[in-house]
């Protein structure tokens with residue numbers, strides 16, 4: 667089964683926080699043990715915001731990806747290049763501060779294999795405003811230009827962390843359906859980072875993609891979660907009609923606590939079992955596990 671995960675912060679852990687592969691949630695051995703086909707590694711370039719040293723941080727994280735290549739996990743430029751049976755990784759940006767320095771930077775990072783980018787993390791920048799700040803300030807004019815350039819070059823635009831106005835701006839002003847790399851359902855857990863049912867319905871109608879985040883604080887008001895609760899967020903999106911646009915967006919190495927029975931990619935099978943317990947047939951589980959992401963990238967080509 668092709669299993670994909672659309673978000674993790676492992677390269678920040680390795681390249682900036684100074685951890686080793688023995689200390690991260692995601693390791694080559696755990697990717698193999700979990701049967702993960704495609705792991706997305708984010709370049710989280712904006713922890714200090716638009717005035718921080720985002721370019722140097724992105725470079726350090728980009729360099730850290732070599733540790734996975736050396737361990738036999740190849741980088742791919744497209745999800746379709748990842749062959750089932752062996753883990754691969756693809757790059758994304760969490761916070762596109764590196765694009766503040768000119769539209770030409772989009773092509774530079776695309777050339778390096780970045781296929782997904784969230785315009786903002788939790789800090790306002792020259793592209794837009796995060797959900798953490800307010801729901802009403804949308805993408806800037808420059809942000810719209812960046813988004814169009816990203817989409818022209820085949821880079822998925824990621825709404826996770828973006829506020830509601832920015833989300834709707836993407837559908838009104840962008841050229842292709844966006845995706846959410848690591849977001850849960852507001853109807854099940856009322857957190858500003860989660861998507862409302864209206865947002866999820868628009869994603870479904872326009873052919874986007876939603877990778878459900880594993881973070882207990884986004885899954886449950888009491889911040890306690892397990893694979894069964896994670897499966898309920900997936901099920902909620904399916905109930906709204908999203909069985910063909912939902913998948914996994916773990917946020918491993920970006921979250922300080924994990925669901926009690928899904929602490930790393932080696933345990934991703936627990937979610938598959940939880941979906942089976944909800945009555946999902948194998949064909950639906952295969953779509954959710956990875957095929958939906960493959961189909962999304964085929965749609966935005």
Ligand SMILES: [Zn+2]
Pocket residue numbers: 760826827848920
């Ligand atoms: Zn995040």
